[in-house]
Amino acid sequence: MQRPILEVKNLSTTFHTFRGVIHAVSGVSFHLNEGEILGIVGESGSGKTVANLSLLHLVEGGVVQADVMRYQDIDLSSLKEKEMEKLRGAEISMIFQDPMSSLNPLYTIGHQIEESLKLHTKLNRKERRARMIDLLSKVGISDPESRLKSYPFQYSGGMRQRIIIAIALAVNPKIIIADEPTTALDVTVQAQVLRLLTDLIHNESRSMILITHDLGVVSKTTDRVVVMYAGKAMESGITKDVIHEPMHPYTDGLLRSIPRFHENQERLYQIPGMVPRAYDLPKGCRFEPRCPKAQPICKNEEPPVRKMSNGREIACFFPISKG
Amino acid sequence: MIRFIIRRFFQMILVLFIVSLMVFLLSSFTGDPVYMLLPPDATLEEIADMRILLGLDKPLYVQYAIFLQNILKGDFGNSYVYNKPALGLILERMPATMEVVAVSTIITILIALPLGVFAGSNPKSTGSKSIMFGSLIGISLPSFLVGMLLIYLFSVTLGWLPTSGRSIPAITASGKKTYFTINELRHVLLPSITLALGQVAMLIRLLKAGLQETMQKDFIKFAKSKGVSRRNIVFGHALRNALTSTITVFGLSIGDLIAFTTITETIFAWPGMGRLLLTSINVSDRPVIIVYIMVVSVIFVVINFFVDILYTVIDPRIKLN
Numbered sequence: 001m002q003r004p005i006l007e008v009k010n011l012s013t014t015f016h017t018f019r020g021v022i023h024a025v026s027g028v029s030f031h032l033n034e035g036e037i038l039g040i041v042g043e044s045g046s047g048k049t050v051a052n053l054s055l056l057h058l059v060e061g062g063v064v065q066a067d068v069m070r071y072q073d074i075d076l077s078s079l080k081e082k083e084m085e086k087l088r089g090a091e092i093s094m095i096f097q098d099p100m101s102s103l104n105p106l107y108t109i110g111h112q113i114e115e116s117l118k119l120h121t122k123l124n125r126k127e128r129r130a131r132m133i134d135l136l137s138k139v140g141i142s143d144p145e146s147r148l149k150s151y152p153f154q155y156s157g158g159m160r161q162r163i164i165i166a167i168a169l170a171v172n173p174k175i176i177i178a179d180e181p182t183t184a185l186d187v188t189v190q191a192q193v194l195r196l197l198t199d200l201i202h203n204e205s206r207s208m209i210l211i212t213h214d215l216g217v218v219s220k221t222t223d224r225v226v227v228m229y230a231g232k233a234m235e236s237g238i239t240k241d242v243i244h245e246p247m248h249p250y251t252d253g254l255l256r257s258i259p260r261f262h263e264n265q266e267r268l269y270q271i272p273g274m275v276p277r278a279y280d281l282p283k284g285c286r287f288e289p290r291c292p293k294a295q296p297i298c299k300n301e302e303p304p305v306r307k308m309s310n311g312r313e314i315a316c317f318f319p320i321s322k323g
Numbered sequence: 324m325i326r327f328i329i330r331r332f333f334q335m336i337l338v339l340f341i342v343s344l345m346v347f348l349l350s351s352f353t354g355d356p357v358y359m360l361l362p363p364d365a366t367l368e369e370i371a372d373m374r375i376l377l378g379l380d381k382p383l384y385v386q387y388a389i390f391l392q393n394i395l396k397g398d399f400g401n402s403y404v405y406n407k408p409a410l411g412l413i414l415e416r417m418p419a420t421m422e423v424v425a426v427s428t429i430i431t432i433l434i435a436l437p438l439g440v441f442a443g444s445n446p447k448s449t450g451s452k453s454i455m456f457g458s459l460i461g462i463s464l465p466s467f468l469v470g471m472l473l474i475y476l477f478s479v480t481l482g483w484l485p486t487s488g489r490s491i492p493a494i495t496a497s498g499k500k501t502y503f504t505i506n507e508l509r510h511v512l513l514p515s516i517t518l519a520l521g522q523v524a525m526l527i528r529l530l531k532a533g534l535q536e537t538m539q540k541d542f543i544k545f546a547k548s549k550g551v552s553r554r555n556i557v558f559g560h561a562l563r564n565a566l567t568s569t570i571t572v573f574g575l576s577i578g579d580l581i582a583f584t585t586i587t588e589t590i591f592a593w594p595g596m597g598r599l600l601l602t603s604i605n606v607s608d609r610p611v612i613i614v615y616i617m618v619v620s621v622i623f624v625v626i627n628f629f630v631d632i633l634y635t636v637i638d639p640r641i642k643l644n
Contacts, residue, residue: 058547061447081553089550096548101541106563106638116549151639167549 004031005207006055006092006175009068013047013054015061020279024050024062026231029305032175037201037208039222039239041215041254043275047231048211052177056092057084071175090120093168095197097180099160103152109136110148113167120171135166139196158189165197176201179211194221215258219243224311227251230276230286233305237312247312247319250287285316293318328628335624339617343394346616347387347609356403356607377403390613399617400610404603409610413596413618419489420588420595424580426511427518434519435526442527443534443565444557454527461524470517470590477513484509487592514591518580522573529572533565540564567638574630575623582619 013025025047032038040048054064055076069076071092079087088094096102103112110132117128129148136144139162152160161181168176181197182190198221201208210222218225219239226236227250235248246252253271273290282288288298295318303317357373365373374380378389393400399410442451478486489510537543538561546560585597592598596615603611634641 056548058544085550085552087550088548094545094548096541096545098541102545104542104546104560104564105640108639115546115551119550153640164545167545 002033005034005072006032007068007070008055008066011051011054011064011066011069013050013059013062013064016063017279022278023231023281024278025054028228028231028233030226030233030236032207032209034207035205036223037198037210037221039218039225040209040211040228041213041218041225042228043213045275045278046228048228049179052179052209052211056088056094057081086120089116089173090171091173092175092177093173095164095168095176095178095181098184099157099164100184102164103160105152108149108151109163113170116167116170131170135170136163138200139163139166157185158193161185161193162196165200169200174206176206176208177211178208180213182217183212215243215254227254230281231278232286232315233313234287234316235314238310241310241312247308247314247321248316249291249293249320252320331624331628335621338620338624342616342620343390343613344387346613347390350607350609350612351383356609359606360403399614402603402608402611404606404608409614412599412611413615416594416596416599419593420581420584420597423511423514423518423584423593423595424577427515427522427580428577430515430519431522431526435523435530439527439530440534440557440562442531444538444561446531446535451531455531458524458527461520462528464520466517466521466586467590469520470514470587473513473517474590484513489594514587514593517587517590518584522576522580525576526569526573529569530565533568534561537561537564563637567634570630570633570637574626578623578626581622
């Protein structure tokens with residue numbers, strides 16, 4: 001088996017606040033193979049964003065610990081800030097949720113794309129310009145030459161997200177971490193942007209981590225998926241397997257909450273209860289208070305991660321089995 | 324741009340009109356210049372003559388109409404005390420005031436910019452907290468106290484700097500050339516520092532607040548993920564955004580300095596406009612007071628004009644129209 005391009009084992013990120021210690025991410029492991037799209041799915045506050053920001057040392061005021069945090073042959077946890085700056089954007093780049101606020105309003109599009117090129121390449125001015133025009137046309141922006149001089153406020157959300165994708169791709173990074181890249185966009189634009197992103201990943205054999213709360217997006221675009229809840233990975237595996245045969249009650253609950261076209265549903269399923277507060281987590285399984293299958297053991301002990309067939313991993317004492 | 328200037332010009336005329344009316348009314352209710360100008364034992368006849376001489380015997384609205392008429396002719400009235408054109412008196416003293424304001428603004432920017440940027444980009448550090456605490460003191464201390472403390476320390480105790488005065492005479496009607504000499508610098512330093520203290524404190528707080536807010540923005544996070552160094556994040560991305568909110572307040576506060584250096588100029592016997600205003604108020608020298616306030620209004624409008632232009636340079640989203 002090929003060695004994954006990115007590997008994370010037992011990652012924990014904690015914040016010390018005046019309300020207590022917040023375990024935003026506690027002991028999450030995942031890996032990303034070359035050329036694949038990994039989905040990380042979970043509700044708001046499940047730690048999916050913090051886990052990825054931790055990789056690039058972009059968590060402010062938090063303490064990041066991990067047994068393994070490796071990109072290719074580089075140990076990410078040991079990198080100094082200067083070395084990390086060289087890696088960010090050049091090897092691993094990020095795309096954020098809200099395109100309306102991700103671009104600096106005071107600089108032209110060209111300036112902001114060129115910034116990455118200046119930082120990470122030795123291209124001269126002419127070459128940079130050619131590269132920028134190439135990038136913009138790649139993300140489907142017409143008349144790229146004149147667009148370089150315009151400002152972010154002159155664009156719609158969808159266009160801005162395309163520009164952000166162009167910036168993220170500018171220096172040919174191996175990995176893109178896209179954090180809810182389509183959530184803030186109109187539904188019609190969402191599909192376009194997602195399509196563009198996945199095409200660019202596949203055509204240029206890059207890898208991507210797609211953070212989302214949308215299981216529809218996960219099933220359409222990702223190869224493998226990690227389901228996170230309250231800072232822990234509940235279930236992971238090949239997307240098809242997870243979607244069609246969820247083994248963790250949480251994944252099952254999420255899937256049952258999606259409205260379906262063909263079924264006549266009186267009322268949409270809803271997982272009972274609320275996400276636990278990050279500074280007041282249950283002692284045992286974090287999903288136990290809301291779990292329909294919970295037993296006394298779930299309350300007192302954290303379920304260990306069990307390895308199943310086909311690369312499936314699951315953290316549950318009583319997984320759903322078929323039949 | 325030209326439309327913008329023309330519009331601003333008419334706005335200014337309107338502002339000046341309203342200001343002159345208000346000041347005219349207010350100053351006519353406070354004190355009678357005749358009693359200030361004549362000796363205490365003046366006869367009723369002398370008082371009446373003086374009234375007629377100054378035009379104060381006519382009803383208030385007639386006085387104001389005459390005043391307006393004269394302004395249109397370019398005559399802003401004569402000072403009751405000096406019997407010279409009021410505008411001339413003020414303009415003569417303006418360079419002295421501008422000098423102390425300019426020096427204090429330079430001091431302010433040199434001190435407040437680095438401190439504010441530091442405090443705003445490291446808001447949780449001890450350094451930032453001490454800077455903010457210091458700025459609180461700076462904002463709270465009244466200038467008359469600061470001025471006297473500075474004189475006590477640097478002039479009386481240490482003897483490094485002169486206690487008061489300006490080495491260049493304010494009135495250079497004789498055609499004397501004014502050079503900015505070391506001696507002049509020594510004179511201007513203490514009043515400038517006195518004026519600067521409050522400004523420094525204010526600018527630090529504005530910059531810190533603006534920068535701290537900007538550093539939380541998504542585009543800062545995105546820039547970091549591009550691999551931009553911390554230094555360039557602060558100076559390249561955050562500072563420019565933070566400046567938009569800072570500039571307006573700072574611009575107006577420079578106007579404030581020019582207009583109301585009164586106390587500082589008095590403490591340091593600085594021959595500027597502020598001191599003229601104070602003495603004119605004491606003797607109810609109405610023309611000087613009115614023209615002074617009008618000059619100050621013009622300064623405010625002009626500063627605002629430049630602030631607006633600066634805005635469009637900093638922020639492409641803002642258009643002048």
